[in-house]
Amino acid sequence: MKDLAAQLGLSRTTVSLVLKGAAGRYRISSTTRDRVLRAARRARYRPNYFARALTMRRTGVIGIVFPNVFETFMSEVIKGMEDVLYPAEYTMMLCTSRFDRELEARNIEQLRYRGVDGFLVVFNAPFRGEPYGYGHLRPLLNDTSRPTVFVDRYPRTKRCHYVVQDDYRGAYDATRGLARMGCRRIGYVSLDIDATSVEARRRGYEAGLRERGLRKSTQNTVLLRTRDSTSEDLAAAIRRMLDGPGRPDGLFVTTNGLAHRVCELVEACGLTLNRDIQIATFGSDPPWFASGMLCVEQPRVEMGARAARLLTQLIEHPRRRRVWKHCVIRPRLVPPSAPARHGRPGGRP
Amino acid sequence: MKDLAAQLGLSRTTVSLVLKGAAGRYRISSTTRDRVLRAARRARYRPNYFARALTMRRTGVIGIVFPNVFETFMSEVIKGMEDVLYPAEYTMMLCTSRFDRELEARNIEQLRYRGVDGFLVVFNAPFRGEPYGYGHLRPLLNDTSRPTVFVDRYPRTKRCHYVVQDDYRGAYDATRGLARMGCRRIGYVSLDIDATSVEARRRGYEAGLRERGLRKSTQNTVLLRTRDSTSEDLAAAIRRMLDGPGRPDGLFVTTNGLAHRVCELVEACGLTLNRDIQIATFGSDPPWFASGMLCVEQPRVEMGARAARLLTQLIEHPRRRRVWKHCVIRPRLVPPSAPARHGRPGGRP
């Protein structure tokens, strides 16, 4: 910029002013303005990012923290974010926590250090009763100069911004859906996770049962304490459940990956899905795979987009940060696509 | 830092010197050094990122450019990178190009602007004969102050650093493997893409045929001009190939996603995999899915790790940039897991 100014015989101020579009306010002659603009273009001038950030305290970078990016849920949410962030001239800085709270904390620190303007985060939920809770999210909750929007789940406090799907309603609808399909003994299978989303799904499930005059039984409830869905824990629990006398004729499984595994196990027990038992879960099937499950379709892309839009609002209008925004998107119930067809994993070159 | 210095009654210089560990060289008393260090720790002092970057011209951030992150290939390569970058105190800035060259160019520009120390990139390959080639990678190839390591494929020039698998060898082995399984007419199915990787696979395939005294036929060759593997193009081509007189009894498919789709189509034509026809491809099956294909197992995590390690070397030892590093990793051939078992998509909550 100095060079530019020298070359034009102007002061740095003038150039700076013009370049940030304040020419009007300072009544700078349109001729000099044009000269500056043209010269800048010709020299492919771009302000130095660090110098600018140093004085402006603004970077145009959004910090994204996700458990991973390969699950369809995550990558579709990210797509939604990209859709709004890119046109708005923001850049994403993406970190994955790999279900590791340490790493998550580290990443958050890194992003803060690197001066992101705001955060979009899907955090790791601990197993219920685990000692370390959400302490590492404190830096996010306390930082008033940098807004955070939580996605899919939020820390216990409501003093934060978040965008989630209506987990309660989804589970409620799914459970009633199962009942309408003729199920009388509807079991519950879930990771035993301390997340607002899972908790809401449980409440929705229970409300659904109540509404149809059904009851839940301890025997037909499975709470898993491991994320490895191929673990023997799950298999044993499912077998036990299906061998018992009051065997369920329907299952509500809180998450998609788990549900697929449950399907397998059900079949391994000699039962046939959609005949002996119905299964409902969150998250829809990929196009190449009809699972035969009743699905609560998550508005993933939309959630990402809404979260990103909210965040940019909060960044650009600091006053709005005072009021906590809670955005809850209603999911849609998708009946099992019959007949159940097993395709192959597609689109993964 | 100013506060720190004031509080300790020292000059900023001293503090700065101590903090960067140069206390020894400047013979600063160990007592003052300790005082400074302790105070710094107590005040949770961290140098300002932008001020530092402004003077140092170094950020500790690595720019990562990938077509996407949801394909298993991509996410595993990234895992390998994380494995070496995190312990080495680097942070990743990840951008996806979504198979869009515009976006790819934009992302590269953004990352340069944001002052990354180096690049790790899997770029988009155009279809063969498409006008816009690798021009947008120029900024990477020309930038001597910021090394780039290409992964999985490299621009036509060899004047660059790259880490790839031995595509030629993999394809060669796979083709010979098919022949050893009894195939006499081995067809070739591929995206018609202008990538070094795909080209090497084709050459490997041809060499494999030659070595076994087999010949390729135009009729048993399918070159696709769309990335949408559910397209009717592929279905039609496969049908045509399988209906003809010299129907292939083996197929080498260059990429994994495509191969799965081909399996489906083969079955849709009334043929049975592993009986009427054998299929070989790159990329191994996920644990929950035995495809029945002969697989060239890609060393994905290792590729990511090697690339990252190479890049940090290049960053930290500028002199090494003068010699172009080409790292080629040998893949392993994995026979079809029998019997072919169709599982369900797991691990995707």
Next chain:
DNA sequence: ATGAAAGCGCTAACAG
């Protein structure tokens, strides 16, 4: 062993 001073590239009062 420690401090003063210049500068990285840009912004923003304020004075002409």
Next chain:
DNA sequence: CTGTTAGCGCTTTCAT
């Protein structure tokens, strides 16, 4: 309308 000036927070050379 344009120029002067004082930072932003840190590094580094050069005196002391």
